[in-house]
Amino acid sequence: MVVFRTAPYGSIYSFEGLENVVMMAAYEQDLTVLFIDDGVLALKKGMDNAATGIKDFSPTFKALEPVYDVEKLYIDGDSLKARGLTLDDLIIQPEVIAADQVDKMMEDQRNTMIF
Amino acid sequence: MVVFRTAPYGSIYSFEGLENVVMMAAYEQDLTVLFIDDGVLALKKGMDNAATGIKDFSPTFKALEPVYDVEKLYIDGDSLKARGLTLDDLIIQPEVIAADQVDKMMEDQRNTMIF
């Protein structure tokens, strides 16, 4: 299981976490990906890197399900709400879960990496 | 002016900030050093690095005044108190100031580096 909890761009956690998900998707049919805390911000629509040249990796997040067959995508609803966002603001619509489901989700997987 | 606001050891900000202070002390007679927020933790007495091998740099903090002639040492009293510490817990006793003096202290110096 891979968890995104860091904001994109300020640090590389989100981007290199995503490169890792793409790789895992090729091996692991049952891969679970979860977005929580500032990690939800990586899915914001409308990113524009023209002025900074920093690589925009949101197309790869968008491709997770259709191209890389990652179907188990989840997001913490409270994290979204705290940031004034809804699923409509995002480039993909992961299944919304409640925070108290997370510990068990991690427990049910062999290993968890948090980026 | 050099400000320490980061906890020691978890990151190198405190240690390399201190190396910079030692260098500045040789050039700048009027150097001001301020400890705020988690930066006050770098002055805790009783550090023991035997089990980790990570360099204990507290002797250099102790030497700032007697060896390197840095006389303008200040500390935010509220930062200490919030962490359950008093001046007696520290290896040196900087002059205690209030938080609302800090902005003007920075303004009065040519430049400020925060570590």
Added chain:
Amino acid sequence: MLHMINKSPFESNSLEDCLRYASDGSPILLYEDGIYGALAGSALEARMKEIMAKHDVYVLKEDVALRGIEKLIDGVKEVDYSGFVGLVEENKAASW
């Protein structure tokens, strides 16, 4: 002083720490992940409005665009890198 904040206030206390020291009237620049402090409708909006009663709050346009943020809290001022340089012309800078 210009107080520069580059960490998400949802994750880091650097903005609140800085405010303990910043004099009323000193400008605050949110850049890098700091710009998330200006998200309209967030749980921090009420707090940001309190802050804006005492400080001019700026966000760096390029970092806002990079992150796809459209709706900023009313009254937050956008500056581009040239405006950022302008703020540093007018003020000494502290990076928290």
Added chain:
Amino acid sequence: MLHMINKSPFESNSLEDCLRYASDGSPILLYEDGIYGALAGSALEARMKEIMAKHDVYVLKEDVALRGIEKLIDGVKEVDYSGFVGLVEENKAASW
């Protein structure tokens, strides 16, 4: 799950974030700058006691010694690296 916290709770929200997700009864390990959460007499002590009503809280001894901390909040358990390994034997681990 063993929840591992390595950032100072005076500066980072990682401990509070983690607690939103951690099930009651899951152990928490404070290491690196995370150990400052266990400082006796701090402004966080009351909050840590609430947390300890639901979670066993451990601190890594080597990091406590490195930082010269003597007085820990009552009830915090000290483990050395061997004890840290023991906690990971008993629990899957999440690093926040």
Added chain:
Amino acid sequence: MKFGILILEGPYQHEASDSAYNFAKAAVEKGHEISRVFFYQDGVLNATKLMDVQRDDRHIQERWTDLSKEHGIEYIVCVAAAKRRGIVDEVVAENFKIGGLGMLTDLAIEADRLVTFRA
């Protein structure tokens, strides 16, 4: 048990690689197997043999190399992360190997416990 270790930060700047080293050492001393240590993100910077450290400080790369020699632990440095940070074959120290991200996937699947050390 089979442990896997994932390191996401560079030496000296953060304590992460110190913690990872001490954890790895304690785990092998307790009789566990470390299947692999995977260096990712700035973690790849642990692998440079060009590190030159003051005498009174620990030498993080040499310490890793010694631990691997003593216990036969495999160190993999992520090629993609390493490239963009200037960690190439010529500068990689003894007992570190550059390898693909797939070796992190393998580790996550194979290890009984994967422990991440990060900022």
Added chain:
Amino acid sequence: MKFGILILEGPYQHEASDSAYNFAKAAVEKGHEISRVFFYQDGVLNATKLMDVQRDDRHIQERWTDLSKEHGIEYIVCVAAAKRRGIVDEVVAENFKIGGLGMLTDLAIEADRLVTFRA
């Protein structure tokens, strides 16, 4: 005005060096002088010429070198910080120079404004 820039984090891992670059560029475009860019802590990692970047991403070291060539900006890489991180003369890119911490002190005294880019 004379600007000084201090960079405390490495490329790619943090946005700090991107912000510093964009700030420096905007400052010279507005007619300011950049007295010096000082690379300290993990900031020294910006200077490695071994960086090898995917085609669709910015090449942080080359971008710095180009900016210096165009505007004659001096880049100093702190020798103490560089040594412990494996940044030595052989890997330092064009227009970067390894120098002592005293050059940061000079900069702090000389520059009208010193701006730090950090984590």
